[in-house]
Amino acid sequence: MGPRLPLMLKDAGLTAFVAAALGIFIVGFRTVDQGGGKGLGFDYHLVDLVVAVFVIFIGRLGLSMAANGLRWPAIVLGVAMIVAGASPMKLPSGFLHWFVALGGVLLVIRAIWPWASDAMGVAARTPSGVALGKAGTKWFGWLLLAAAVLMPFTPLADQKTMDLGVLILTYVMLGWGLNIVVGLAGLLDLGYVAFYAVGAYAYALLSTHYGLGFWTVLPLAGMMAALFGIVLGFPVLRLRGDYLAIVTLGFGEIIRLVLLNWFDLTNGPAGIGSIPGPTLFGAVFAETPPPGKQTVSEMLGIAFDGNHRLIFLYYIILGLALITNLFTQRMRRLPVGRAWEALREDETACQALGINPTNTKLTAFAIGAMFAGFAGSFFAAKQRFISPESFVFIESAIILAIVVLGGMGSQIGVVLAAVLLIGLPEWFRDLGSYRMLAFGLAMVLIMVFKPRGLISHREPSIRLHPAGSGGGG
Amino acid sequence: MTAPPSAGPLIEVEHLTMRFGGLVAIDDVSFTARSQAITAVIGPNGAGKTTVFNCITGFYKPTIGRLTLRSAGREFLLERMRGHEIGQKARVARTFQNIRLFSGMTVLENLMVAQHNKLMRASGWSLLGLVGAAGFQRAEAASVELARLWLERIGLVADADRPAGELPYGAQRRLEIARAMCTEPVLLCLDEPAAGLNPRESAELNQLLVSIRDRDGIGVLLIEHDMSVVMNISDHIVVLDYGRKIAEGAPVAVRNDPAVIRAYLGTDEEALDA
Ligand SMILES: Nc1ncnc2c1ncn2[C@@H]1O[C@H](COP(=O)(O)OP(=O)(O)OP(=O)(O)O)[C@@H](O)[C@H]1O
Ligand SMILES: [Mg+2]
Numbered sequence: 001m002g003p004r005l006p007l008m009l010k011d012a013g014l015t016a017f018v019a020a021a022l023g024i025f026i027v028g029f030r031t032v033d034q035g036g037g038k039g040l041g042f043d044y045h046l047v048d049l050v051v052a053v054f055v056i057f058i059g060r061l062g063l064s065m066a067a068n069g070l071r072w073p074a075i076v077l078g079v080a081m082i083v084a085g086a087s088p089m090k091l092p093s094g095f096l097h098w099f100v101a102l103g104g105v106l107l108v109i110r111a112i113w114p115w116a117s118d119a120m121g122v123a124a125r126t127p128s129g130v131a132l133g134k135a136g137t138k139w140f141g142w143l144l145l146a147a148a149v150l151m152p153f154t155p156l157a158d159q160k161t162m163d164l165g166v167l168i169l170t171y172v173m174l175g176w177g178l179n180i181v182v183g184l185a186g187l188l189d190l191g192y193v194a195f196y197a198v199g200a201y202a203y204a205l206l207s208t209h210y211g212l213g214f215w216t217v218l219p220l221a222g223m224m225a226a227l228f229g230i231v232l233g234f235p236v237l238r239l240r241g242d243y244l245a246i247v248t249l250g251f252g253e254i255i256r257l258v259l260l261n262w263f264d265l266t267n268g269p270a271g272i273g274s275i276p277g278p279t280l281f282g283a284v285f286a287e288t289p290p291p292g293k294q295t296v297s298e299m300l301g302i303a304f305d306g307n308h309r310l311i312f313l314y315y316i317i318l319g320l321a322l323i324t325n326l327f328t329q330r331m332r333r334l335p336v337g338r339a340w341e342a343l344r345e346d347e348t349a350c351q352a353l354g355i356n357p358t359n360t361k362l363t364a365f366a367i368g369a370m371f372a373g374f375a376g377s378f379f380a381a382k383q384r385f386i387s388p389e390s391f392v393f394i395e396s397a398i399i400l401a402i403v404v405l406g407g408m409g410s411q412i413g414v415v416l417a418a419v420l421l422i423g424l425p426e427w428f429r430d431l432g433s434y435r436m437l438a439f440g441l442a443m444v445l446i447m448v449f450k451p452r453g454l455i456s457h458r459e460p461s462i463r464l465h466p467a468g469s470g471g472g473g
Numbered sequence: 474m475t476a477p478p479s480a481g482p483l484i485e486v487e488h489l490t491m492r493f494g495g496l497v498a499i500d501d502v503s504f505t506a507r508s509q510a511i512t513a514v515i516g517p518n519g520a521g522k523t524t525v526f527n528c529i530t531g532f533y534k535p536t537i538g539r540l541t542l543r544s545a546g547r548e549f550l551l552e553r554m555r556g557h558e559i560g561q562k563a564r565v566a567r568t569f570q571n572i573r574l575f576s577g578m579t580v581l582e583n584l585m586v587a588q589h590n591k592l593m594r595a596s597g598w599s600l601l602g603l604v605g606a607a608g609f610q611r612a613e614a615a616s617v618e619l620a621r622l623w624l625e626r627i628g629l630v631a632d633a634d635r636p637a638g639e640l641p642y643g644a645q646r647r648l649e650i651a652r653a654m655c656t657e658p659v660l661l662c663l664d665e666p667a668a669g670l671n672p673r674e675s676a677e678l679n680q681l682l683v684s685i686r687d688r689d690g691i692g693v694l695l696i697e698h699d700m701s702v703v704m705n706i707s708d709h710i711v712v713l714d715y716g717r718k719i720a721e722g723a724p725v726a727v728r729n730d731p732a733v734i735r736a737y738l739g740t741d742e743e744a745l746d747a
Contacts, residue, residue, distance in 0.1 A: 327603075334602040335585070335592035338578075342586040345575035352530060352567050353656055354560025355589050363599075460579045462613075464621065464633035 078107030177371030183409035186344025191252025199376025225373025271387025407453025489538035576638025
């Protein structure tokens with residue numbers, strides 16, 4: 001390792017120092033109410049801080065070793081961290097155990113990654129590897145779909161998993177919707193949640209005030225969101241790149257503030273409650289029917305079970321998500337879809353070819369908004385209560401993260417990223433508020449190992465030579 | 474394909490002036506270009522050639538001047554049209570000095586995007602396309618056929634399904650021309666198409682341009698530094714220097730024009746003899 005070791009040690013020391021300087025205020029001490037009128041006092045967590053800073057030092061050292069090709073020392077450090085984290089040794093907090101162990105896992109992965117990816121690259125180039133890869137990409141989507149359709153019938157399907165399934169599918173649908181705007185048309189939209197909110201409030205208001213059912217409002221909510229997309233999009237879609245991002249961010253906030261302050265219409269921060277759920281052929285999911293209605297269990301002649309409603313919701317969102325996907329796939333093969341991708345690649349060239357950039361972007365924006373509107377009314381019908389709280393910027397950011405990390409424009413990538421980013425933090429719920437770390441960790445991992453997203457392969461929208469016939473590959 | 478040579482000019486540039494703040498990039502330039510002819514625009518670096526193209530194709534709004542395009546009995550005042558309408562309605566196509574392909578999309582897709590407006594109409598603004606109407610499928614097949622025709626002419630049929638960005642440089646230049654031609658233009662503006670080509674590729678390009686003039690019968694405006702290309706294939710030459718037109722005429726006349734020789738003296742005297 002020779003002369004590089006001192007440099008690495010210095011770098012790790014610097015990192016540890018920065019961590020200590022930041023951590024001393026965040027982790028180091030906490031103000032606590034001492035009770036009995038004694039006011040506020042300090043509660044010190046300096047041991048936590050010292051352990052964390054030490055782990056960061058070791059971790060950083062390991063990372064630079066791995067980056068410099070010193071694979072084995074890095075692996076040893078990583079394994080040591082895993083052992084320390086998983087051992088019954090008493091660290092000051094449960095979180096630190098996770099922190100140390102996950103850090104170790106990360107380090108080991110980083111150290112063996114070049115090996116693994118080389119080996120995979122070699123394997124993928126052998127004839128059987130090529131065939132396997134082709135079959136994999138072809139069947140993987142269908143396998144995922146089959147798993148999603150059958151999930152409610154497996155023993156896995158307790159209430160918790162079903163809830164999580166509905167949540168993940170909602171984000172998959174939003175991801176697919178935003179994928180049209182960001183992945184295909186290349187418009188960085190940071191306010192996507194606004195259209196989700198429009199759909200949700202459209203259903204909440206129309207159902208509570210006018211008694212309209214879910215299936216009637218669903219298309220209306222989609223159209224309303226699309227209309228919003230056009231109205232908001234028209235003046236701003238001339239902007240490029242960062243400017244567009246900032247303006248859409250602003251619009252997202254404006255919609256939320258309007259929802260918050262237009263008390264007469266939206267009931268402000270208190271939100272709208274008693275939103276009816278979706279019905280099945282007019283029958284409601286409830287133990288006792290509301291006046292003039294029939295319950296589903298009565299209609300089908302089966303015993304009431306609270307899970308039926310959840311299963312029904314699951315299939316609705318699965319259906320809506322699949323519609324989004326099929327629609328997008330189809331649009332991508334039409335002239336308008338190709339123009340979206342062309343705009344993403346080079347707007348100037350598009351203009352020279354006689355393509356109207358504003359109109360083309362507007363269709364992408366409106367269609368993306370429409371699917372957010374659908375998802376929004378589903379959300380309102382599922383929650384039965386909505387308030388502006390549900391439509392904050394972080395939601396837009398999560399959906400965008402799903403699209404970017406999935407691999408811009410890739411449909412399967414969105415599914416994988418949604419499972420990772422939504423599923424992982426839910427599974428790690430035991431970590432309490434630290435579970436957002438799992439979210440962050442997932443993002444960092446993807447960006448480090450797959451900088452162009454989980455799935456960066458792009459399938460041509462049209463071919464001259466049938467796929468696989470050679471013709472230049 | 475070859476229509477009788479039209480009487481008047483295809484495009485008429487009158488008193489074109491373009492100022493950027495205090496800088497006068499083009500100063501009162503007038504010239505015309507005919508259909509079925511290659512009109513070269515030459516001049517030293519920074520003479521204003523690309524700026525003329527940007528005015529014609531709607532990327533810049535001229536400070537002063539009139540740009541009239543006459544084709545099929547219609548008249549278009551280009552300086553009044555919005556950027557994309559010049560391609561869509563007046564049917565002026567162009568290539569760029571720095572290649573601008575859709576590099577992540579395949580070669581064929583690049584040529585399909587060029588036929589966007591035609592295909593949009595055929596797909597009923599996507600509604601007919603979504604239901605897979607027969608009319609749209611026929612139109613799409615016809616567009617693929619046109620694309621294939623051009624791929625044959627530029628020798629890239631085998632590469633049709635490769636990402637355009639993966640092609641070698643010379644092939645990208647040819648593809649950009651084919652893409653412009655797939656818009657079925659009446660005027661094609663080429664900004665230094667031979668830049669960076671080796672002699673063999675350059676000769677192929679000459680043939681391609683001549684065939685576009687003779688077979689497709691459209692007007693070609695050509696910016697080019699390579700004098701072998703210019704003198705061999707152009708019918709008419711416009712020479713710019715510091716934003717002004719200093720000479721215009723047939724290749725032989727321009728080559729011997731004292732003003733042109735002076736403009737090129739010191740920069741690249743030999744170039745004119747090529
Ligand atoms: N958008 C612009 N803003 C300011 N100045 C510009 C702009 N576009 C061109 N110019 C200036 O106008 C002049 C002419 O530029 P132009 O690109 O038309 O030259 P050119 O003849 O194409 O040169 P080259 O052979 O190097 O391509 C230059 O001085 C250039 O700096
Ligand atoms: Mg130029």
